[in-house]
Amino acid sequence: MASPFRSYLNDLYNKHRGLKKGRVADYIPELALASADSFGICVVSTDGQTFEVGDCDKTFTIQSISKAFVFGLALEDHGRKYVNSKVGMEPTGEAFNSIILDEATNRPYNPMVNSGAIATTDLIKGRNGTERLKRILEMFGRYTGRAHDINVPVFLSEKETGHRNRAMAFLMLNFSMVSEKIDETLDLYFQQCSMLVNAKDLAMMSATLANGGVNPVTGIRAIEERYVQDVISLMLTCGMYDASGEWAYRVGIPAKSGVAGGITAVASGKLGIGIYSPPLDAKGNSTRGIKVCEEISRDFGLHMFNTATPKHDLVTWMNGDHDSLGW
Structure with a gap:
């Protein structure tokens, strides 16, 4: 019917x-x-x-839809208190790719802007980039009920043009908001955004x-x-x-x-x-x-x-x- x-x-x-x-x-x-x-x-x-x-x-x-769900995985990996010490919870009123941090805490404002999403991705556990990507893809598979692939041309395109995201990552490294695994984390971030x-x-x-x-x-x-x-x-x-x-x-x-x-x-x-x-x-x-x-x-x-x-x-x-x- x-x-x-x-x-x-x-x-x-x-x-x-x-x-x-x-x-x-x-x-x-x-x-x-x-x-x-x-x-x-x-x-x-x-x-x-x-x-x-x-x-x-x-x-x-x-693309950016991944940010919400990777944020959830970071919470499972570290708990609210630690995740909130690295990324805030406030709207910015600015464009998603703005290079800004909270002046009081040096944190990115929230996990849904690029800087906050990079900080969140940096928190995903794993011995290396391959293991961390596998965990992210498996997490999305639990949400959708199927396996997912990365669009490699999009990943490479994002990596080649992602200079602004690199600037954010190094700024956050200066304030200890992300680890020193900048290249690995940025590759992981570009890959999660390139998932089909x-x-x-x-x-x-x-x-x-x-x-x-x-x-x-x-x-x-x-x-x-x-x-x-x-x-x-x-x-x-x-x-x-x-x-x-x-x-x-x-x-x-x-x-x-x-x-x-x-x-x-x-x-x-x-x-x-x-x-x-x-x-x-x-x-x-x-x-x-x-x-x-x-x-x-x-x-x-x-x-x-x-x-x-x-x-x-x-x-x-x-x-x-x-x-x-x-x-």
Whole structure:
């Protein structure tokens, strides 16, 4: 029996597929090769239902979305107190690649900007870069339920053009915020950002967080339950670059975006959303992705601070049939 939620996503996809605003990222040469027409929406519920439309199997590099999940792994490796001594929790109001540190503590402001993500990646345990990368890839596999590969041309492109990230790393080394393994950690950071995912992966990752850290399809725990709130709290306040405040106000769902055009969003206890659409706005967020998340949040009352009756009941729409809803 057809779910009305599936029809809803189809309508949403058709409504926004013709949106031409935004530009495909080109500051990393390999990213400029993406098609501006690619567009996919996937939603996974905490009971494992999957709804998808469009280019949900098309792979792209995860980019900054990786930051939230690697932050969770660093918490598991070291605990809150130590991780928070190396990276803060405050939004910056600045671009994600700004070379700034907190003047009072010398820490990067949060794990979602490049400097903070480099500091977080530096904390991942392992005897060498290969072992550390293996642990990161295995962690993502627990979230998505499948193995992941690195896009080598993107990795090499990021490594070749990553001078600004090197400047951040050496500045943080000066203040003992990162170890002396600068080259190894930067390679690891560029590799984690170059991991291949699709919109279904992003939806499953956020659904896992929404489900208390347990993958709703495989039943495998991806992150300790006590650290889920750390990850999604910073996704809400810092996850959408320097548009995070407006996102929290208008959409109200913890989310993380990436410059390849991905967005993953977490409606705690309900569902995860994964979107792929490469054209970005001036802040680096997917233009179609923002529109889709705004409408899903509004129509189903998913804003974290919503107290009004939603336009549609989420459970009924996911499980009901058209006739019972008066279609």
